Amino acid sequence: MLNQMLGDWQVIYHKYSMGLWEDGATDLEESQMHMIDRVIERLEIVDGDRILDFGCGWGCVLNYILSKFLNVRFTGLNLSHQQCEYIRGKMQDPQSYLSSGRFTLHEGDLNEAQFTEKFDKILSIGVFCHVGNLTNAFQKLASFLKSDGKVFIHIITVRIPNNMSSGFTHKYIFPHGRYWNHDAVPSHNRDLKTVDRWYVNGMNYHKTLTAWLDRFDDAQESIKSLDYGMDYPRFRRIWRFYLLLLGTIFATCDGEYNENGQYLMVHA
Numbered sequence: 001m002l003n004q005m006l007g008d009w010q011v012i013y014h015k016y017s018m019g020l021w022e023d024g025a026t027d028l029e030e031s032q033m034h035m036i037d038r039v040i041e042r043l044e045i046v047d048g049d050r051i052l053d054f055g056c057g058w059g060c061v062l063n064y065i066l067s068k069f070l071n072v073r074f075t076g077l078n079l080s081h082q083q084c085e086y087i088r089g090k091m092q093d094p095q096s097y098l099s100s101g102r103f104t105l106h107e108g109d110l111n112e113a114q115f116t117e118k119f120d121k122i123l124s125i126g127v128f129c130h131v132g133n134l135t136n137a138f139q140k141l142a143s144f145l146k147s148d149g150k151v152f153i154h155i156i157t158v159r160i161p162n163n164m165s166s167g168f169t170h171k172y173i174f175p176h177g178r179y180w181n182h183d184a185v186p187s188h189n190r191d192l193k194t195v196d197r198w199y200v201n202g203m204n205y206h207k208t209l210t211a212w213l214d215r216f217d218d219a220q221e222s223i224k225s226l227d228y229g230m231d232y233p234r235f236r237r238i239w240r241f242y243l244l245l246l247g248t249i250f251a252t253c254d255g256e257y258n259e260n261g262q263y264l265m266v267h268a
């Protein structure tokens with residue numbers, strides 16, 4: 001179901017995080033390209049970098065970056081077996097940059113991950129809303145990073161300092177998900193410290209969620225027979241409500257209240 005909702009194009013695979021609309025994107029695919037272009041710029045990716053994508057989803061971000069830099073090498077870390085299976089399929093597809101020999105997949109949890117090589121750059125997009133302990137996660141990421149390396153983290157951030165997602169989202173969509181306060185990442189500076197930060201207006205997420213809702217509605221015929229572990233009308237109601245709720249939360253106060261935070265970090 002997520003696959004139809006999030007979109008799947010030649011280079012931009014399913015991307016489950018905010019697209020960037022404020023630079024003039026006219027559709028979902030373009031908004032996701034613009035967002036990854038911004039990540040490239042802010043993480044200062046250069047050709048030849050060895051990069052880790054922590055929580056790489058379906059491999060969209062790294063596939064796009066591999067298409068732009070012909071000597072970049074990527075490792076993707078992801079605990080979702082289903083998403084890793086999708087990536088393994090792309091690794092066999094000559095059309096995909098994931099089959100280029102410059103990509104390695106590591107299926108597993110950050111907490112157990114070990115790598116023999118250190119990375120020039122680490123990026124993580126839309127993952128920290130599933131991470132419960134920033135101190136442990138930063139310690140682990142720092143251990144993977146070269147001494148002059150850089151980490152880029154993109155997460156949902158909110159002004160209300162409760163660090164929890166809504167009760168509805170917690171119960172029906174992402175158990176134990178959390179929306180970190182704007183200052184949560186920079187206030188941790190034990191193993192990694194924040195050297196630059198940006199806040200991306202919530203209207204960009206509102207537009208992304210609206211595009212996902214449109215795609216979800218348009219795909220009803222092809223997705224209603226899938227197994228959701230509950231009757232389909234109920235599943236549809238829950239997901240429509242989630243997309244509308246989140247879209248509204250991010251549109252509040254013209255997107256200035258709930259945003260997405262981006263943080264550039266180095267060794268502390």
Ligand SMILES: C[S@@+](CC[C@H](N)C(=O)[O-])C[C@H]1O[C@@H](n2cnc3c(N)ncnc32)[C@H](O)[C@@H]1O
Binds near residue numbers: 015055061125131
């Ligand atoms: C919302 S998705 C974002 C995926 C991708 N970065 C994107 O922008 O499309 C979060 C991803 O983080 C992964 N993830 C969450 N916690 C993880 C952990 N502890 N170790 C490895 N992967 C994790 C999930 O499996 C999922 O692929």
